Amino acid sequence: MPNKTFFWFFLPTGLAMILFIGLPIISTGIQSFYAQHDQIVKEVKKCDPFGCTVSIVVDNEETTKIREAKPLGKFNGFGTYTDRNHLALDEIKKFWNETESFGAFIDQVTNLPFYKALIFTLTYCLFVTPNVLLLGFIIALSLNAVARKIRGPLIFGTILPMIVTPLVGSLVLFWMIDSQGIIGANIQNLMNDPYLSLKSSKTLTWITIIIYGIWHHSPFAFVVFYAALQTVPQEPIEAAIIDGASRLQRIKHIVLPHIYPVVTFVALISLMDNFRVFEPIIGFSAEGSAQSLSWLIYDNLVNEEVILFGSAAATSMMTIIGIAILLAPVLIRTWKEFKTAR
Amino acid sequence: MRKILVTLLFLLFGTSAFADCNIKSGSINILANDFPALRTFVETSKQCKGSADFKVTHSSEHNKIAVPALTANPSEFSARIAANSSIVPLMNQDLIRPLDNLVKKYGKGIQDSQLITIDGKVMAVAFMANTQHLYYREDVLKDMGIAVPKTYEEVVAASEKIRASGKMKYPYAAAYKAGWNLAEEFVNMFIGHGGEFFKAGSAQPNINNAKGVATLNMLKKLSELSNPDYLTHDSEAIKVEWESGNVALMTLWASRSGTLLDDEGDAKITAATKLTGPATVGGGNIPAATLWWDGFTLAKNRSDADAEATFRALAHAASNKKMVADAADQAVWLVEGFVPGPKSIGVIEAVKMGAKPYPMLPQMGLMHGALGSEIVEFLQGKESAEQALKDVEAAYISKAKEQGFL
Numbered sequence: 001m002p003n004k005t006f007f008w009f010f011l012p013t014g015l016a017m018i019l020f021i022g023l024p025i026i027s028t029g030i031q032s033f034y035a036q037h038d039q040i041v042k043e044v045k046k047c048d049p050f051g052c053t054v055s056i057v058v059d060n061e062e063t064t065k066i067r068e069a070k071p072l073g074k075f076n077g078f079g080t081y082t083d084r085n086h087l088a089l090d091e092i093k094k095f096w097n098e099t100e101s102f103g104a105f106i107d108q109v110t111n112l113p114f115y116k117a118l119i120f121t122l123t124y125c126l127f128v129t130p131n132v133l134l135l136g137f138i139i140a141l142s143l144n145a146v147a148r149k150i151r152g153p154l155i156f157g158t159i160l161p162m163i164v165t166p167l168v169g170s171l172v173l174f175w176m177i178d179s180q181g182i183i184g185a186n187i188q189n190l191m192n193d194p195y196l197s198l199k200s201s202k203t204l205t206w207i208t209i210i211i212y213g214i215w216h217h218s219p220f221a222f223v224v225f226y227a228a229l230q231t232v233p234q235e236p237i238e239a240a241i242i243d244g245a246s247r248l249q250r251i252k253h254i255v256l257p258h259i260y261p262v263v264t265f266v267a268l269i270s271l272m273d274n275f276r277v278f279e280p281i282i283g284f285s286a287e288g289s290a291q292s293l294s295w296l297i298y299d300n301l302v303n304e305e306v307i308l309f310g311s312a313a314a315t316s317m318m319t320i321i322g323i324a325i326l327l328a329p330v331l332i333r334t335w336k337e338f339k340t341a342r
Numbered sequence: 343m344r345k346i347l348v349t350l351l352f353l354l355f356g357t358s359a360f361a362d363c364n365i366k367s368g369s370i371n372i373l374a375n376d377f378p379a380l381r382t383f384v385e386t387s388k389q390c391k392g393s394a395d396f397k398v399t400h401s402s403e404h405n406k407i408a409v410p411a412l413t414a415n416p417s418e419f420s421a422r423i424a425a426n427s428s429i430v431p432l433m434n435q436d437l438i439r440p441l442d443n444l445v446k447k448y449g450k451g452i453q454d455s456q457l458i459t460i461d462g463k464v465m466a467v468a469f470m471a472n473t474q475h476l477y478y479r480e481d482v483l484k485d486m487g488i489a490v491p492k493t494y495e496e497v498v499a500a501s502e503k504i505r506a507s508g509k510m511k512y513p514y515a516a517a518y519k520a521g522w523n524l525a526e527e528f529v530n531m532f533i534g535h536g537g538e539f540f541k542a543g544s545a546q547p548n549i550n551n552a553k554g555v556a557t558l559n560m561l562k563k564l565s566e567l568s569n570p571d572y573l574t575h576d577s578e579a580i581k582v583e584w585e586s587g588n589v590a591l592m593t594l595w596a597s598r599s600g601t602l603l604d605d606e607g608d609a610k611i612t613a614a615t616k617l618t619g620p621a622t623v624g625g626g627n628i629p630a631a632t633l634w635w636d637g638f639t640l641a642k643n644r645s646d647a648d649a650e651a652t653f654r655a656l657a658h659a660a661s662n663k664k665m666v667a668d669a670a671d672q673a674v675w676l677v678e679g680f681v682p683g684p685k686s687i688g689v690i691e692a693v694k695m696g697a698k699p700y701p702m703l704p705q706m707g708l709m710h711g712a713l714g715s716e717i718v719e720f721l722q723g724k725e726s727a728e729q730a731l732k733d734v735e736a737a738y739i740s741k742a743k744e745q746g747f748l
Contacts, residue, residue, distance in 0.1 A: 036744065038746040042461075044462075049471060055702065057460060058436075111733065200722065201722075286574075288722070305427065305430065311741070
C-alpha cells in the first residue's frame with residue numbers, strides 16, 4: 001500500500017485513538033503528579049438523633065477558594081509514585097537497612113500493597129499466558145483432526161468460556177468452590193479437613209483464579225490458531241508423510257513455523273489482557289488474598305468514600321509502563337522480522 | 343360507561359388521598375442503598391409525587407456512585423439517602439445543600455430530633471436508626487444449656503461449646519467480607535474496647551496500641567468459629583447461612599431482621615430466631631457496636647425547583663405515621679408515631695447501653711478503607727497483630743497525605 005493511501009486509510013482510526021486513548025492517558029499522567037490541597041478543617045457542633053458532639057468538618061468556603069485558584073490540586077511531583085502505597089522507596093530503603101536476612105527483606109517488601117499486587121499480576125501472567133497458548137494450540141490441532149460433521153458443534157462448545165461474561169463465569173465457579181458447593185465440599189471430604197476453604201487460603205485462591213484465567217482465555221487462542229491451521233499448505237505435509245515424518249515432527253517442522261506469526265500475535269494480546277486481570281478478583285470476592293494492579297486502581301476510585309485520583313492515576317501510569325516492559329521483547333522481535341522481511 | 347365512571351371515581355379518590363403534597367412540577371431522582379426499609383420509605387414518598395417526574399435507584403453499590411453523580415452539574419440525583427458515614431464525603435466535597443428553609447416551609451411533621459445539624463445548619467433529615475447486634479437461635483442455646491451471651495467472650499465460649507457438641511461446624515457468623523464490611527467489624531470491636539481512631543484534635547492515626555491488638559485478637563477468635571469462607575461473606579451471605587440453619591449466633595444489622603424473620607425459609611428456624619442487644623467486649627461497658635442513622639440529603643448541584651419537589655416528597659415519608667405503623671417491623675423509625683416492636687430490640691438496647699455513633703469525621707473513610715484491606719493477612723495467620731496495625735496506619739497515612747489531611 002502506498003504511504004499516502006495508508007495515511008488516509010489510517011486517519012480516522014488514528015484520530016479516534018488520539019481522542020479516546022491518547023488524550024485520556026496524557027490527562028491521567030498529569031493528574032498523577034498532583035495531590036489534593038491541604039484540607040482546611042474547622043471545629044463545629046454536630047447534632048444527630050443520638051446527641052450532639054463537637055468535632056471537625058472540612059471548611060468548604062475556604063476550600064472552594066483554593067480549589068478555584070488551583071483546580072488541579074497541589075503539585076506533588078513523583079510524591080504519589082514513591083509513597084508507601086506505590087513504589088515505597090523510603091520503606092524499601094528502611095527494610096534493607098533493618099532486616100537481617102534477604103528472606104526477611106523480601107517478606108517486608110511483598111507486604112507493601114503495590115508489590116503485593118505486582119507479584120500477583122506477574123504470577124497470573126506467567127502461568128496463564130503460556131498455558132493459554134499451549135491449550136489453545138492443542139485444542140485447535142485436535143479439532144482440526146476430527147470429522148467435519150461434528151466440528152461445528154464442537155467449536156461452539158469450545159468457545160463457550162469466551163462467550164460467557166467473565167463476571168458470570170467467575171461467579172459460577174465461585175459458588176462451586178464454596179465450602180458448601182460441589183467442588184469445595186468434595187475437596188473437604190477428600191482431604192478430611194472441615195476447615196479447608198478454597199476461598200480463605202491465599203495459595204488456593206491464586207490457583208483458582210489462574211485456572212479460571214486459563215479456562216476463560218484459551219478459546220481466544222484456539223479460534224485464532226484454528227483459523228491459522230486452515231492456511232497450512234497441504235503439499236509439504238503430504239511430502240512429509242511420504243518421507244515418513246511422524247505427526248509430532250510434522251507439527252514441529254511444518255505447522256509451527258507456518259503459524260509462528262500468529263503465535264506471536266496471540267502471545268501479545270494474551271499478555272496485555274492478563275496484565276490487566278481484574279474481573280475474576282471481583283467475581284471470586286478474592287480481594288483479601290489476591291490483588292492486581294487493575295484492582296488497586298479500582299479500589300482507589302470506588303472502594304473508599306474518598307476518591308483518590310492521584311493514587312489511581314499513578315497506578316494507571318505504572319500499569320501502562322508495566323505492559324510496555326512486558327511487551328518490549330515481543331515487539332522488538334516483530335519489528336526486526338518486519339525489517340528483514342522487507 | 344359505568345366502567346369509566348368507576349375508574350374516574352377511583353382516580354378522584356386516589357388522588358384526593360394524597361392531595362396534601364400537591365407538587366406541580368420538578369423532577370425527583372433518588373439514590374439509595376437497597377434494603378427493605380429504604381424501599382418502603384421511597385415508595386411512601388412516591389405516593390405524593392403529584393405531577394413531578396419520579397425516579398429512584400436502589401443499589402448496594404450506592405457509595406461508589408454517590409460522589410461522582412452528585413459532583414456533576416446538574417447532578418444526576420436530586421436526593422441521596424445517606425448515613426453517618428456516607429454523608430461525610432458529600433460534606434467534604436460540598437455536594438449537599440442546607441435544608442433549613444425547606445424544613446421551615448414544608449417540614450411540618452418532622453421532629454426536631456430527626457434533624458442532622460452541622461454548624462447550625464440542617465444538612466440531612468434522619469428517618470431510621472440502625473446498628474449491628476446479636477441474633478441467636480433460642481432452640482440451640484436452650485438445648486445446650488447456654489445463657490444468652492452478653493459479651494463477645496461469652497459468644498466465643500458458647501460457639502466453642504456448640505462446635506464441640508458436633509451440632510454445628512461453624513456456629514458463629516458476621517459479615518467479614520474483606521473491604522468495607524470487615525473494616526466495619528473492626529470499628530465496632532475497637533469502639534467496644536474504648537478505642538479512639540485518631541489522636542485527640544488531629545488526623546494522626548491511633549490504632550496501633552493494646553486496644554487495637556485486643557480488637558484484632560477477638561476478631562480472629564470469632565473468625566475461627568465462622569464458616570472458613572468468612573472473608574467473602576457480606577450481610578446477605580450470612581443471612582443465607584443463618585436461614586440454612588448453619589449458624590447459632592450472629593452479628594448482623596438491625597435493618598436485616600425484617601427479611602430474616604419473614605415467612606420465607608424454614609419456619610422452624612424463623613421461630614427460633616431471637617434478637618438481643620449488641621455484645622460488649624473486653625470488660626467494657628459500652629457495646630462493641632456503632633449507632634447509625636439513615637436520612638435524606640439534597641444535592642447542591644440541582645435546581646431549587648427540583649430540590650423543593652424532592653424535599654416535599656421525602657418529607658411526606660419522613661413524617662408519615664401510617665408508614666411507620668405499617669412497616670413497624672422493617673426498621674427502627676425515628677418518625678413520630680413509631681411504636682417499637684420486638685424486632686427493634688437490638689437498636690433500643692444499643693441506645694440504652696450507651697452505644698456510640700459511627701464517627702462522622704472527614705478522614706474516617708480513609709481509615710475505614712485502610713482497615714478493610716490491611717487486616718486480612720492477620721486473620722489469615724500470615725502476619726502478627728502489631729504488623730497488621732502498623733500496615734493500617736502506614737496505608738492510612740499515605741492516603742491522608744495525598745488527600746491533604748496530614
